[in-house]
Structure formats: structure tokens, C-alpha cells
Amino acid sequence: MSGQKIVVLGTGGTIAGTSAQAGDNIGYTAAQVGVARLLEAVPGLQAMAGTLLAEQVAQIDSKDMDGEVWRALALRCAHHLTDPEVRGIVITHGTDTLEETAWFLHQVLDARKPVVLTCAMRPATALTPDGPQNLLDAVAVATAPGATGVLTVAAGEVHGARHVQKVHPYRVHAFTSGDVGPLAFVEEGAVRLTQNWPPSLDGKAQIAIEKIANIATWPRVEIVVSHAGATGAVVDVLVRDGVQGLVVACTGNGTIHHALEAALVRAQAAGVKVVRSTRCPLGQVLPKPGDVLADSRGLSPVKARIALMLDLLR
Ligand code: ASP
Numbered sequence: 001m002s003g004q005k006i007v008v009l010g011t012g013g014t015i016a017g018t019s020a021q022a023g024d025n026i027g028y029t030a031a032q033v034g035v036a037r038l039l040e041a042v043p044g045l046q047a048m049a050g051t052l053l054a055e056q057v058a059q060i061d062s063k064d065m066d067g068e069v070w071r072a073l074a075l076r077c078a079h080h081l082t083d084p085e086v087r088g089i090v091i092t093h094g095t096d097t098l099e100e101t102a103w104f105l106h107q108v109l110d111a112r113k114p115v116v117l118t119c120a121m122r123p124a125t126a127l128t129p130d131g132p133q134n135l136l137d138a139v140a141v142a143t144a145p146g147a148t149g150v151l152t153v154a155a156g157e158v159h160g161a162r163h164v165q166k167v168h169p170y171r172v173h174a175f176t177s178g179d180v181g182p183l184a185f186v187e188e189g190a191v192r193l194t195q196n197w198p199p200s201l202d203g204k205a206q207i208a209i210e211k212i213a214n215i216a217t218w219p220r221v222e223i224v225v226s227h228a229g230a231t232g233a234v235v236d237v238l239v240r241d242g243v244q245g246l247v248v249a250c251t252g253n254g255t256i257h258h259a260l261e262a263a264l265v266r267a268q269a270a271g272v273k274v275v276r277s278t279r280c281p282l283g284q285v286l287p288k289p290g291d292v293l294a295d296s297r298g299l300s301p302v303k304a305r306i307a308l309m310l311d312l313l314r
Contacts, residue, residue: 036054087113106201140190268293273311
């Protein structure tokens with residue numbers, strides 16, 4: 001049985017962004033307002049003030065997310081998740097790499113309690129900011145009966161870490177889980193589930209977090225794209241530069257321009273781990289007998305990169 005406390009970890013993003021002009025939705029600076037002030041700005045959360053604990057883990061534009069912030073965030077989450085007083089965690093985050101942080105945390109946390117990432121497409125100073133409602137909805141999800149796993153909440157939709165993707169650079173409704181659809185909707189504070197809560201990774205995840213606490217440098221994994229006129233030049237340079245893993249954003253069902261593929265096969269023979277994902281926004285690479293390069297098992301290129309980094313750590 002867990003307690004009632006909800007920990008809200010701030011990392012920055014547009015949800016904490018401000019602009020000099022109230023009507024400006026794009027010319028703003030992300031990561032300006034502290035997480036405690038974001039909470040104060042949501043009238044619906046004032047009654048819960050005694051149960052909300054705000055903590056600033058970082059204050060960045062999430063386009064600049066990196067392994068060090070991920071490490072700090074994962075360790076704070078792991079710390080709070082083991083506290084019997086804590087019911088769940090909410091993380092305020094930029095939209096740009098939200099899906100990557102969600103997938104990273106899903107891989108390293110024993111999230112038997114909900115870990116809910118939320119964000120905004122409009123800065124806090126916009127005429128109609130979306131952050132306050134998203135924050136309110138994220139707290140509703142973190143307190144929903146039975147909620148587990150790493151989740152994202154935005155525009156009234158709840159998505160699981162595995163499938164969520166940002167698909168629009170401007171619209172408030174910017175996230176989708178593609179073919180799989182949202183896990184739930186938040187409507188006037190009520191959470192309406194359309195699928196089961198995602199299971200947590202428990203034992204396997206624990207190993208990863210211990211390693212993360214102690215590593216000096218993250219394995220270097222880069223993403224390359226197959227396209228018309230592709231060559232192997234980038235791959236050859238990366239191999240010379242000591243890359244340990246390569247994810248290929250392939251065309252269609254994992255196909256690669258022949259010149260790029262030849263370089264990738266050479267890289268694999270030299271000991272670099274190579275994984276194929278697809279640059280198609282929906283669906284996944286379906287493996288075939290005789291495939292020379294592994295596939296990402298349904299992960300998008302950016303999530304396949306994180307999975308490969310963690311595999312290299314193991
Ligand atoms: N660049 C911002 C960020 O990801 C965008 C946003 O939050 O919507 O931090």
C-alpha cells in the first residue's frame with residue numbers, strides 16, 4: 001500500500017517557458033519557470049498542496065537532453081519510488097524528447113507506481129497555455145487507482161512509453177501512439193482506460209539503474225538515415241571515430257540503400273552493433289529469415305538508440 005504523496009520533478013521545457021509577448025507561441029525561451037511556481041499556477045491543484053512535493057531536477061530545453069540529466073532524473077525517480085509515502089511521480093518535461101525520456105525511464109525504473117511525464121506545446125505566458133491543464137491531468141493519472149508504468153499525458157490523452165511519439169511541431173495535440181492508440185483519456189479529472197496499464201520491468205530494470213549510477217561514460221550510439229542517394233561515408237567516419245552502436249532509420253520494412261548497407265555490414269564485422277528501425281512513422285520492421293542486420297523489435301529510431309545504449313551497458 002503506498003502513501004498519498006505525489007512528487008513533481010521539474011526538468012524544463014515549454015511548459016516552463018516564457019515569452020516577452022503574451023500572444024507569441026513560438027518566439028519564447030523554454031525552461032524559465034520553476035516547477036513549484038508551475039504548480040501554484042494550477043487552481044485545481046491548490047487543494048492538494050499538502051500532498052504535492054516539488055523538486056527541480058534540471059531546467060533545460062529538452063532538445064538538449066543528455067545522459068547526465070537522464071541519470072539524475074532516473075536516480076531521483078528511483079529514490080522516490082521506494083518511499084512508501086509516495087503514490088506516484090509527475091515529471092514536467094519539454095515535448096521535443098519526451099518520448100525518449102519516457103522510454104529511457106521505462107527501461108530503468110521499477111515503475112510499479114505511476115511515473116507520468118507531462119509537457120506543453122504553448123509557453124506559460126501564452127494566451128491559452130496548455131501546461132496547467134496537462135499538469136492537472138498528469139496528477140489525475142498519478143493518483144488514478146491501479147495506475148502503473150511510465151506514462152505521458154498531454155491534450156487529454158495518456159500514452160505508454162513504448163509507443164508514444166511527437167508527430168506535430170506546433171499543434172497542441174502533438175502526440176500519438178500510432179496504430180496502438182492512446183492508453184487512456186483524461187476527462188474532467190476522470191481517467192478512462194482503453195487498454196491495460198503497462199507492466200513495469202522490475203528485476204531487469206534494477207540492474208540497469210545500478211549501472212547507470214556508476215558509469216563514467218555512456219556508450220556511443222548514433223542514428224543514420226537511409227535515403228535516395230545515401231552513401232556509406234557517414235558510417236565509415238563514425239566507425240573511425242569509435243562509435244559502438246548504430247541505429248539505421250531504414251526505408252519501409254527495414255530496407256537500406258545498397259551503398260549505406262555495405263558500410264553497415266563492414267561496421268558490424270568490425271564489432272559495431274547495428275540495429276535497423278524504420279523511418280516510417282507507423283508500423284514496425286517485420287524481420288525475415290536471413291536478415292544480416294538485427295531489427296529494433298518495433299522501436300522507433302530514437303528509442304532503438306536508447307535500447308542499444310542500455311544493451312551495451314549490460
Ligand atoms: N523545445 C521545447 C522542449 O522540448 C519544446 C517543448 O517543450 O514543446 O523543451
